[in-house]
Amino acid sequence: MYPSSFDYHAAGSVQEALALLAQYGDDAKLLAGGHSLIPVMKLRFAAPAHLIDIGRIPALSAISDGGANVHVGATARHADVAASPIVRTRVPLLAEVTAHIGDPLIRNMGTIGGSIAHADPAADLPAAMLALGASLVLAGPSGTRTVAADDFFTDVFTTALQPGEMLTEVVVPVPGAGSGAAYEKLPDPASGYAIVGIAVQLQVRDGAIASVRVGMTGLGPMPMRLAGVESALAGTAASTAAIAAAAARAGDGLSFDDDVRGSAAYKLNIARVYVRRALVRAMAASAG
Amino acid sequence: MTEINVSVNGRGHTRDVEPRTLLVHFLREALGLTGTHVGCDTSQCGACTVLLDGRGVKSCTVLAVQANGGEITTIEGLATDGVLHPLQAAFRETHGLQCGFCTPGMILSAVDLLARNPSPSEREIRHGLEGNLCRCTGYQNIVKAVQHAAHTMAGGASAVAGD
Ligand SMILES: Cc1cc2nc3c(=O)[nH]c(=O)nc-3n(C[C@H](O)[C@H](O)[C@H](O)COP(=O)(O)OP(=O)(O)OC[C@H]3O[C@@H](n4cnc5c(N)ncnc54)[C@H](O)[C@@H]3O)c2cc1C
Ligand code: FES
Ligand code: FES
Secondary structure, three states, X not given: OOOOOOEEEEOOOHHHHHHHXXXXXXXXXXXXXXXXXXXXXXXXXXXXXXXXXXXXXXXXXXXXXXXXXXXXXXXXXXXXXXXXXXHHXXXXXXXXXXXXXXXXHHHHHOEHHHHHHHOOOOOOHHHHHXXXXXXXXXXXXXXXXXXXXHHHEEEXXXXXXXXXXXXXXXXXXOOOOOEEEEEEEEEOXXXXXXXXXXXXXEEEEOOEEEEEEEEEEOOOOOOEEOHHHHHHHOOOEOOHHHHHHHHOOOOOOOOOOOEOOEOHHHHHHHHHHHHHHHHHHHHHHHOO | XXXXXXXXXXXXXXXXXXXXXXXXXXXXXXXXXXXXXXXOOOOOOOOOEEEEOOEEEEHHHOEHHHHOOOEEEOHHHOOEOOEOOHHHHHHHHOOOOXXXXXXXXXXXXXXXXXXXXXXXXXXXXXXXXXXXXXXXXXXXXXXXXXXXXXXXXXXXXXXXXXX
């Protein structure tokens, strides 16, 4: 299977990529790792006339420790993010979630920015972005702006990215002392994408849950935080009973349908089970 | 057409390609290196795995232009002077293949795996080869082959010496 014909442009810098985007408008697509875009082009679901390769822009794949935040360049490959000592020690949830993506060969090509911009409702990284409270740096014709992950995912495969903009960097706050995190994923046996994926980042102070963010992927039209679970937990004593009560609210705000992946009742059940598992592990991790 | 410059198994090639040419077709059709197979053509099976700058990638999902400037290793490039690579020898020795369709991709994935982790556990081997599907072997002997090769490459005696 071949994609339709297109013109290929290797951007040498973010400025050049933005200029090409401005020039070709809707006829152009950015190409990062190509591991979401090339499959849909081969199936002819997409047929852009121009591909702008951002995978060769020097420094756009850099990972650095800025103290309060870890900065990950948009074209950092999943394999490099998962193996990065900075990511593993400072924001372990990001390393854990990234290691769940596809398989090692996919992780050698796919990029963090491509996955987040693509915003597949069953992708893993969006759940991590929500749980970590990450920010996304978007460069456009009139400069850069920063959008919180909470405001970034807006609908099925739809984000706050505007025409002419590109994602350049992911900024992840470094969790404080007493923090713990976990990602629990039930992969679809055929595709490897999440039927459900639950990312938890929490902080325990003096035996109570001082803060908690729960990002969910797979069971909705877009990745979202589970507000019912978060509010059930916030401020309560960190205990098994509190986890059970919070997990019971995993379905709050979601609506489940019967489909090829299972019945509505099954999906509600796995939402609760995976929330509980993730909370148990995150809480254990917070104890060091 | 776009001009690309790649090194394949240590040999440089400069070619004009249509930008939509997939790396696997470039290797098979432009260079005649048919050891890289097309199985699913949908990024699932890993039969098309090659090394691009030392890392295993599914070449049915990489554009030849994305490989421009890169170093590619295919199954044809693993043996040196007629001597099989330890992984090739181990696959033969431990019956790590039946029909052989998945084998080139499986071996290149295993080369990548052992480069990053020279003595993987059985679990790490199974996870490391997750992107490669085999319809014949049931994987058991593939895992054995990788363990065997890891041992050989670490300097252990090779059971396949001499043939
Ligand atoms: C077999 C297979 C299994 C997979 N399994 C999983 C899985 O289990 N979990 C999971 O989460 N993902 C999975 N993926 C997807 C994988 O993670 C992709 O790499 C990722 O979704 C896209 O990243 P990319 O760099 O390849 O982006 P590309 O395919 O290059 O781009 C994807 C889209 O994003 C746009 N884009 C890319 N970069 C930017 C940017 N910086 N700014 C703005 N727009 C941009 C492109 O224009 C395109 O529309 C799988 C993919 C395959 C092929
Ligand atoms: S042919 Fe490329 S993954 Fe199957
Ligand atoms: S040996 Fe036949 S597919 Fe693996």
